Structures are given as C-alpha cells and as structure tokens.
Amino acid sequence: MRKIVDPFTVNLPHLDLHGEGCFSLEFLISSFINDSYKLKNEKIVIIHGKGSGMLRKKTHELLKKNKKVKKYYIDGLNDGQTIVELYHN
Secondary structure, eight states, X not given: OOOOOOTTXXXXXXXXXXXXXXXXXXHHHHHHHHXXXXXXXXXXXXXXXXXXXXXXXXXXXXXXXXXXXEEEEEOSSOTTEEEEEEOOO
C-alpha cells in the first residue's frame, strides 16, 4: 500500500501524539501551540491517529479551549491528523 503525502501539510510544523496518554496531552498541545505562536506559524498539524478516536476527541476538546486557536479541522487527505490555524496580531 502506498502512503499518500499531503503536499499542503508536509512542510507544516507537526506534533505527533502516537503513544501518548490523555494525561500528557494538555501539556504537549499547549506547549506546541505556544511555541508555534511565538514563531508566528499560521498553521500547524497535530497527528493523533485514527484508532478509537480517543486522542482526536481529547485533542479537539483542548483546541476548543485554547484562545490562540482560530480554527481547527480534520485534514481532508488524512483523518488521523488535525490542521490548526492560529490567531496572530
């Protein structure tokens, strides 16, 4: 099976959450967003995988609460990752 690479997200900063538990997600996601915000990244990618959907659900809950997140959505070519758009002044 050939892996499809999304040409629009391959060069964006990524955070891979595979193997992480729900307890460490808040710190990892918050730190990644804060660092990306400081670096003035407009879009970032959070890889949560497909699996049972637990990581995706928790990730989206945390993104909804973060004031630096303008919007987020599942990648159209890979539903195992979420694209996040950040606010900038």
